Amino acid sequence: MAFIADFHIHSHFSRATSKDLTPEHIARWARIKGIHVVGTGDFTHPGWIQELKEKLIPAEPGLFRLKSEFQIEPNVHESVRFLLTAEISTIYKKRGKVRKIHNVVFVPDFETAEKIIHRLTSLGFHLTADGRPILGMDSRDLLELLLDISPEIFFVPAHIWTPWFSILGEKSGFDSVTECFEDLASFVCALETGLSSDPPMNWLCSALDDYVLISNSDAHSPEKLGREANRFDTELSYFAICEALRKKDKKKFCGTIEFFPQEGKYHYDGHRKCGISWHPEETIKHQGICPQCGKPVTIGVLHRVYQLADRKEIPDLSSHFPYVSVIPLMEILCEIHRVNSVTQKVTQQYIKLVKKLGPELAILLDLPIESIQQEGGEILAEAIVRMREGNVRVKFGFDGEYGVIRVFDENEVLTKTQVSLFQEDQEETRGSKSQTPVRPFASVKSPKVFAEYGEKFSLSSFDLDEDQKHAVEHGQGPAMVIAGPGSGKTRVLAHRIAHLIQQGISPESILAITFTHKAAEEMRARTGALVPEGSKVRISTFHALGYSILCESGDARRILDPSERNHLIASLVPGEKVKTISEAISLAKQNVQYPEMLEEDALRTVYEQYEALLKQEGFWDLDDLILKTLALFEARPDVVSIYRSRFQWILVDEFQDLNRAQYRLLRVLAPEPSACLWVVGDPNQAIYGFRGASPEFMGKFREDYPNAKIYLLKESYRCPQVILSASFHVLSFSAPQLKGKNLPTKVHLSSHSSDRAEAEFVARTIESLLGGVRFFSMDSGIATGREEKKLGFSDFAVLYRIEKQKEVLESALDDHGIPFQSVDIEPISQREPFSSILKIFKALLYPHVAMYQKALGQLSLNAFRFQDLRENIQTFSVKEILEEIFSLLGLSEAMKSQPEMRAFFSIAEAFSKDPEGFLRWMVTGTGIEMYRPHIETVSLMTLHAAKG
Secondary structure, three states, rough: EEEEEOOOEEOOOOOOOHHHHHHHHHEEEEEEEEOOEOOOOOOOOOOHHHHHHHHEEEEEOOEEEEEEHHHHOOOOOOOOEEEEEEEEEEEEEEEEEEEEEHHHHOOOHHHHHHHHHHHHHHOOOOOOOOOOOOOOOOHHHHHHHHHHHOOOEEEEEEEOOOOOOOOOOOOOOOOHHHHHHHHHHHHHOEEEOOOOOOOHHHHHHHHOOOOEEOOOOOOOHHOOOOOOOOEOOOOOOHHEEEEEEEEOOOOOOEEEEEOOOOHOOOOOEEEEEHHEEEEEHHHHHHEEEEEEEHHHOEOOOOHHHHOOOOOOOOHHHHHHHOOOEEEHHHHHHHHOOOOOOOOHHHHHHHHEEEEEEEEHHHHHHOOOOHHHHHHOHHHHHHHHHHHOOOOOOEOOOEEOEEEEEEEOOOOOOOOOOOOOOOOOOOOEEEEOOOOOOOOOOOOOOOOOOOOOHHHOOOOHHHOOHHHHHHOOOOOOOOEEEEOOOOOHHHHHHHHHEEEEHHHHOOOOHHEEEEOOHHHHHHHHHHHHHOOHHHHOOOEEEEEHHHHHHHHHHHOEEHHHHHHHHHHHHHHOOHHHHHHHHHHHHHHHHHHHOOHHHHHOOHHHHHHHHHHHHHHHOOOOOOOOHHHHHHHHHHOOHHHHHHHHHHOOOEEEOOHHHHHHHHHHHHHOOOOOOOOOEEEEEOHOOOOOOOOOEHHHHHHHHHHOOOOEEEEEEEEEEEHHHHHEEEEHOOOOOOOOOOEEEHHHHHHHHOEEEEEHHHHHHHHHHHHHHHHOOOHHHHOOOOOOOOOOOOOOHHEEEEEEEHHHHHHHHHHHHOOOOOOEEEOOOOOOOHOOOHHHHHHHHHHHHOOHHHHHHHHHHHOOOEEEEEHHHHHHHHOOOOOHHHHHHHHHOOOHHHHHHHHHHHHHHHHHOOOOOOOOHHHHHHHHHHHHHOOOOOOEEEEEEEEHHHOO
16 A cells, blocks of 8 residues: 655644644644654653543554544544654763754554653653653663563654754764664664755765665644655555565655755754855855854754765665655745745635645645646646756755745746746756755865863872872871862872772771761772772761671660651650650750750650660660760770770761761770871861751861861862852852862852742753753754753752752753752652651561551551561562562552662662661661762752752
8 A cells, every 4th residue: 555654743742833733633634735644743741642542543553543533524534544653852971972862763552652651751751841852861772771662663863964953963963873872773774864854965975875764744733744754555554664664675665755955944054143054165164153253153964964975976876765855835835926924825725726636745746737737727837847857946944944945936927827937047946856966075074163161070080189199198197188179088088098008007997987878889989999908998987887886796776767766756745746856856866965964854854765765676766876886985995995996097078067976986986186087078068067067076176186187178170260269258268268170160140030930040041051952942042052062961950958949940840851850868768669668678577576567557568468478588688578569569660660769779689688787778878879970860959968
């Protein structure tokens, strides 16, 4: 069966599209155009796929048709078939450059489409903001994800030459398909040429010979359907269509219907604002700079093709699929009526013609000229003859402005009776494409006309500076390193450990303390990379250190998480007082205050009762891990002596964040004024006062260790000087205490009328600095597309003061199609579904602990499966236990793929068959541990989370 297909379109859920892009209007216009198979577009949008499921019913295998009750003209649209498609935008960094690639995805059924939606949603991508979702994901990884879902998925890189958003685009693409998709390149067998290129332009590049070139309208309104399309002569089914393309079967795939590429809005180079439109040769002459404004011009598709072309002439046409070029019938009628845009009169004549003569594409391509002349007149007939012969007048599209294709000269007099319309052309006349190919220009290479954003500075690529070296090489005795932001604090600490080992100090005698598991892991990695023996150094958080000391002394207990602590206190005081009392007891413990030391009777009483409950139930709370260790040391001098002897060299990170209990613990471990206690911090970065931390202990350190050597790291390798100067001004310092990088950076203060206006400003600013994330970015003026700063989503962080400010920011980023991750300081164990998973885990592990068993009453579980798991728990690893619990709770596989959940299972896997160690890690960790810095998303976080 011969038919025409247009696969790549959009729905009314996409930005900057017509509200008429509904199934019923798409079907109507597909019939008017003569398209038998039309893509749905946008199936990744939950709202659109729901509408499609409501309005479509299955037809041939993998195809759908409109339900009769939704047909605008009853029994007319039944011949139109829908094929599920979606365009997906991926923006990510690869090989030192930000890539912005669009791909079209074909799927055979709704089940496959919904699997894709679930998988992308589970990875944290927001699919409701735009019909064409924007993912911070490598296109190669997207292809792998899709193939994993179904091998029947057909994957096509979209409009491959478009400057900003395509696989071969000059702004953010690659130089080959293989460079983009690497080991999966063989799974790509078709490429979409886009409106600004046609097959002969692509044939100049031999690297594209192995691919089938297809063309689609990328319609943003129903009327634009079929301006580019594909011809088939095969069985009517999804699988037959894909098979014809995969096998490059010339009998079944019959070629493409093309836009004249000069009409495409990125064909020529140029600068729209200044009216500059250039052939690539002219661009080279001007070194890519607009003579009007002095800014770089936008490099067009023709120029980019010339950059990658390795042929000077188009090869034998018989070896390629055929194609024809058309001008939309509406545009021809506008030219005949001497109007620049569609008028009511033009529309009426258009509808009259298709009713009399049949579908538009049949009129343009196949209908005998005599028939056209009889119903449409001599002028229309002559126009279509010229179009079919390629005898057209061209005004080239450039820099986002569509070109103009005309069949008549402006000075031709068009009358119903005229016999000859030919006169001397006023503009370039392009002959038949098959006879006059695009002029080869392969030997000319474009100069690098765009300024590159400077490479990110990496301290690891430099040796230690003099200040850092002095701090690292400090000898015996106490030392304090004052390290401002970006001064290389962590690097210096790691090098200090390596230096001690290289000086013959036993790694087992070195203790390094930090505040989060993530920081400890980073320090281990850095130290291990410097010296092999670094793995033997004890690198720990304060809580982990305290717990290990208590356990080694024979007083091992389970650790309460914050919600369990509140549960115990709730048994002692009215519900409305639980939070206040809990926080008061915690603060007392952080300040080394026992119940008898408190003046307030009511608080002292509850504190005493709470301590009795902890002992009775066999628990420590988090604060006890420090406080009870201090109590142990005070009661057992022999135990203190063991640890002083074991840890003769102590290093402490983030010293400004210590609370009183933590400082006292250090003083007990290193009491002598000459102790080898080396600490690093910055009093100006102390922001955890709400939980007992205070920079006063940096001053106390100098009092208690009067002979301590003070080292000041005076240079920031991260922060521009302007930012440091502004920061120190806020801190009321007369002069900057830290030297920053000399970069042309500015601090902008922007005031807004509301939180929503502020959030919109943030989202628009990010979109602008990225150089746009969609075509609408340029069309709306948010971005120019010339921003060449190598910035990806992961280069941006949005910081806010309190958690409730997050929602409006998330909404604004979602509206702009910008992927993000929110980083929370709250422990993951306090958030669902992790909280429920851990409750069951504890109940399985400790069947005789009443609190854990009572917590099960809040959950609906299959008692038989739970008991079976409990009886066999010793045979499972931590990860396997969690997987069983996951199933027991009835959680979906999609949820299992969510970023935080994947991190959760990854942590579990590291603990193998140590469930108690896993629980301790979860209780003592923070939400910061789940931050994923290497994925391409904007980071949203409170200032406190950012500091972590």
